Amino acid sequence: MSVRGKVLSVENMNPFVKNMEYAVRGPIVIRAGEIEQELSKGLKKNFTDVIRANIGDCHATGQKPLTFLRQVAAICTYPDVLLKDPNFPSDAKDRAQRILDGCGGKSIGAYSDSSGVRVIREDIARYITERDGQASDPDDIFLSTGASDGIKIIMKLLMTGQPGKERAGVMIPIPQYPLYTATIAEYNAYPIGYYLNEDKNWALDVNELKRSIDEAKPNCKPRAIVIINPGNPTGQVLTKENIQDVIKFAKEQNLFIMADEVYQHNVYAKGSEFFSFKKILTEMGPEYNNMELASFMSTSKGYMGECGFRGGYCEVINLDPAVRAMLLKSISAKLCSSISGQAVMGVVVNPPKPGEPSYDIFQKEKSTVLGQLAEKATMVTETFNSIEGITCNEVQGAMYAFPQIKLPQKLLEAAKAKGQAPDAFYCFNLLEETGICVVPGSGFGQVEGTYHFRTTILPPVEKLREMLGRFKDFHLKFMAKYS
Numbered sequence: 001m002s003v004r005g006k007v008l009s010v011e012n013m014n015p016f017v018k019n020m021e022y023a024v025r026g027p028i029v030i031r032a033g034e035i036e037q038e039l040s041k042g043l044k045k046n047f048t049d050v051i052r053a054n055i056g057d058c059h060a061t062g063q064k065p066l067t068f069l070r071q072v073a074a075i076c077t078y079p080d081v082l083l084k085d086p087n088f089p090s091d092a093k094d095r096a097q098r099i100l101d102g103c104g105g106k107s108i109g110a111y112s113d114s115s116g117v118r119v120i121r122e123d124i125a126r127y128i129t130e131r132d133g134q135a136s137d138p139d140d141i142f143l144s145t146g147a148s149d150g151i152k153i154i155m156k157l158l159m160t161g162q163p164g165k166e167r168a169g170v171m172i173p174i175p176q177y178p179l180y181t182a183t184i185a186e187y188n189a190y191p192i193g194y195y196l197n198e199d200k201n202w203a204l205d206v207n208e209l210k211r212s213i214d215e216a217k218p219n220c221k222p223r224a225i226v227i228i229n230p231g232n233p234t235g236q237v238l239t240k241e242n243i244q245d246v247i248k249f250a251k252e253q254n255l256f257i258m259a260d261e262v263y264q265h266n267v268y269a270k271g272s273e274f275f276s277f278k279k280i281l282t283e284m285g286p287e288y289n290n291m292e293l294a295s296f297m298s299t300s301k302g303y304m305g306e307c308g309f310r311g312g313y314c315e316v317i318n319l320d321p322a323v324r325a326m327l328l329k330s331i332s333a334k335l336c337s338s339i340s341g342q343a344v345m346g347v348v349v350n351p352p353k354p355g356e357p358s359y360d361i362f363q364k365e366k367s368t369v370l371g372q373l374a375e376k377a378t379m380v381t382e383t384f385n386s387i388e389g390i391t392c393n394e395v396q397g398a399m400y401a402f403p404q405i406k407l408p409q410k411l412l413e414a415a416k417a418k419g420q421a422p423d424a425f426y427c428f429n430l431l432e433e434t435g436i437c438v439v440p441g442s443g444f445g446q447v448e449g450t451y452h453f454r455t456t457i458l459p460p461v462e463k464l465r466e467m468l469g470r471f472k473d474f475h476l477k478f479m480a481k482y483s
């Protein structure tokens with residue numbers, strides 16, 4: 001045993017780390033794991049399995065990887081053998097060879113430039129150019145360890161380094177994806193929450209943006225606005241006009257725009273379309289097209305769901321060249337993001353083209369995943385809205401529904417007596433009774449006095465149908481108990 005006490009204690013450790021919260025992997029998820037253990041030991045419950053609808057982890061809920069993506073990743077990893085293997089198609093070999101040629105020693109075991117493998121950045125720039133009809137420069141792009149890493153890197157640049165009222169203020173939606181509040185807490189920044197309008201399908205209202213920034217100005221130095229489009233946890237897809245309004249607001253208030261666009265392939269609703277902030281800002285002409293903007297993308301979402309590769313990129317435009325140099329310096333201290341993640345990102349932006357051997361199977365696999373997600377988005381929205389006491393906005397995009405639950409007074413009192421937030425009380429009971437694991441709305445933020453939960457739409461169609469059935473039974477009984 002050590003003769004001295006621990007150097008680090010909870011009292012003296014970094015307080016900002018202690019302040020961080022990340023609901024998506026919070027206590028309810030820990031309990032879900034315990035229940036799985038109990039079931040595996042033969043404990044009898046009303047259900048035989050836990051349905052994990054708490055996290056946007058596609059493969060963990062049964063989605064199969066896309067063949068072409070994995071072929072390229074496999075060849076990149078074991079080229080000596082697989083480049084010669086007749087079972088692998090020529091276009092997968094060509095993609096892998098292109099990536100390997102861009103790597104030191106033609107191996108993904110080498111570090112890349114800090115901003116990522118050059119040919120992959122070129123392919124990303126081409127993808128963005130084709131998507132937006134606006135030029136993109138590979139030197140404006142860096143590869144990151146998932147989008148999370150890119151978001152944290154950019155947010156770090158925006159910090160003032162000052163305490164108290166001189167801290168950087170970062171505007172974030174409420175409800176929001178908890179990476180943002182967690183990072184703001186870790187960096188000791190000031191969260192400026194703006195509410196999304198639930199009555200207007202979670203639209204972003206400029207008056208609300210003004211209200212939130214005006215209220216925050218005495219407490220911090222507002223520097224950036226985060227927009228998540230399509231939205232997590234709210235599943236809305238912003239219209240072009242809404243995006244234009246946000247850009248005008250950011251210009252007026254001199255804010256750096258952080259556009260989280262990781263769900264750009266996940267748009268399901270009729271009439272909804274994804275527009276990137278870069279495209280709209282560029283099209284708005286000289287008054288706006290010089291604004292600073294960072295856009296984030298990931299291999300984890302879309303039709304790929306390759307979360308474990310930790311691939312992602314950030315395109316950051318109109319940065320002061322001296323700041324860009326600092327950005328590069330800051331990422332170079334981490335050397336580079338994982339090259340296998342970079343390689344998978346490279347395939348996402350350079351998929352098989354018509355006429356190539358893998359085109360048909362790639363398209364079929366991609367449209368199957370996206371088609372099923374669209375079917376599940378409708379199923380979830382319709383089912384929740386058919387249950388008394390629940391309202392749910394249309395899931396237009398992303399991978400989540402965020403229904404509102406009307407909780408009776410007696411239930412609020414029971415939750416209080418247990419020292420739990422009412423929606424957490426509801427979700428814990430749901431888990432214990434049905435094995436369904438969802439995240440309470442309080443983990444994402446919500447209007448005071450309203451209660452929600454977030455569920456993913458990721459379980460396979462039949463499993464999701466079963467889950468909604470279990471959910472409905474629970475909800476009706478639970479409400480009756482407290483009415």
Ligand SMILES: Cc1ncc(COP(=O)(O)O)c(C=O)c1O
Pocket residue numbers: 056145146147148149177179228232260262297298299300307310311312
């Ligand atoms: C809105 C949003 N941004 C960023 C991320 C981070 O994803 P990753 O780091 O896996 O790319 C997620 C993950 O769920 C997300 O929902």
